[in-house]
Amino acid sequence: MTNVIEVENLRKEFNAYSSRTGLKGAFRDLFTRNYKVVPAVNDINFSVKKGEMVGYIGENGAGKSTTIKMLTGILTPTSGQVTVNGMNPHKEREKFVQTIGVVFGQRSQLWWDIAVQESFRLLKKVYKVSDEHYNDHMKHVIKTLDIEPLLDKPVRKLSLGQRMRCELAAALIHNPPLLFLDEPTIGLDVLVKLKIREFLKEINEKFQTTILLTTHDLSDIEALCERVVMLDEGKIIYDGALKNLKEQWGEGKALQFQFLESVDLLAIRKLTVGMPVKWEMDEKNTEFTAILEDNDELISQVIAKTVAAFKIKDIKINETSTEEIIRNIYEKGTV
Template identity: 85%
Template sequence: MENAIEVNKLRKEFKAYSSRTGLKGAFRDLFTRNYKVVPAVNDIHFTVKQGEMVGYIGENGAGKSTTIKMLTGILTPTSGQITVNGMNPHKEREKFVQTIGVVFGQRSQLWWDIAVQESFRLLKKVYKVSDEDYDNHMGHVIKTLDIEPLLDKPVRKLSLGQRMRCELAAALIHNPPLLFLDEPTIGLDVLVKLKIREFLKEINEKYNTTILLTTHDLSDIEALCERVIMLDEGKIIYDGALRNLKEKWGERKELQFQFLEKIEIAKLKDITGGLPVKWELDEKEAIYIANIEDTEELISLLIARVVSAFKIKDIKINEISTEEIIRNIYEKGTVEVEGGN
């Protein structure tokens, strides 16, 4: 199977300017500026196979959007090699853009004051899509995303959820083999998110469309991607299966206790002293949360101590969420990159 994306020692640096203090400093800044070089993406390497759906995740400022902009040809790398769909995104620009679709959650590719279908027609001409191909492919896209009632409306009159569905359809007019999605579900309600997720799964299965997804909504990643690439300060700190990430870092359980009366959390800490447990209190819901290693012996011992000391209304045992796992990795600053991808 060929790779849709190949990245080797990719680096992007920006100059960060600083101003001198005082009037004298401001005058000097007119002639010479102090700056330092900041690497937004720091010598990263990864490949994405055709037909893969990969989550590209990281905190704000980690370098996710900078990477996407280099992969799509918007930014030129400082150094390193990029091959996307067998081409260099910067040197074969016109040919290259025919093979990708891009959705930026906070930027529109639709014309603001004209009807959605007019934007679609313009994009159809830009991408040189035949009438037959457009009708066959876009008929299905429009129906699946349920945007037919929106086609006659100007983009400015659409809600955020309606616009994002139209943006996704616009990115697929030429049925590209590779789709870049940068925060495609930002600010959307649950039903719209579900519709978009189901649609993405469908085009991946039907057309073997490769999808690279960046998002802060980890439920999108869990629903769509088997593999994640995690970025921190411009470097890849994890590249591998989401399942392995959860198995390796999700070695804890969360126990939620509800008591018949209010309990001081200090008393719970005293009762469970000596156990590797971390207590939190959700005051709004009156839920006491114990975070503990996932072993039967420790969990049984914790429950036995709490039940023997207090009257229990309810107990729930939950797996640690992906969001919690990833937050723990960032807090610990652990670097763990898997090979083979």
């Protein structure tokens, strides 16, 4: 199977300005500034095969968006090689953009003050899509994403969920073989997320569309991607199957407790002092979770101690979530 994306020793550096302290320092900064070179992406290597759906994940500032911008030709790399759809995104830009679709969750490619369908028609002209292809392909896209009632509305009057569905449709007008999605479900409700996920699965199966997805919503990754590439401080710290990541790091269990009365986190932690248990509390202070090894005896002891000390409303035993696994990896700094 051919590689749609090939990245070799890719690096992007930025000059970061650092100000001097004090009034004297501020005065000196007016004439001479101190700069230091900061690598946002640090000599990374990876490839993506045709038809793959890959999750590209990392904390804020890890270099995800910078990578996407280099892969789409928006930024020029400081060094290294990038080949996407057999082309250099920066040197063959006009030809290259005909072969990709891009959705940035926080930026719009639709015209703000005109109707959605007018934006679609303009993009149809930009991508030189024939009437026959547009009518055949977009009829299905519009129906699947349920945006037909929105076509006559100006973009500025759409809700976030409505706009993101239209943004996704706009990125697919020319039915590109490669789709970049940068936080496509940010701020969306559950029903809209499910609709977008189902649609992405469908186009992947029907057209073998390759998808590179960056998101902080790990439920998107679990629902769509079998493979993840994990970035930390500009370097790839994991590239492989999500299943293997779970098997390697997700051996623990999470015991979720809901109590009938108010419970203090410190009090519940005292119950398991000396035991390999990590307690967490949700934002509403109503649910407490014990993270521990997948050990039947240890699990029984924790449950017994907790039930003996507090009145229990509900208890669930879950495998460690992907979010917890990834948080542990970032805390330890390696895989």
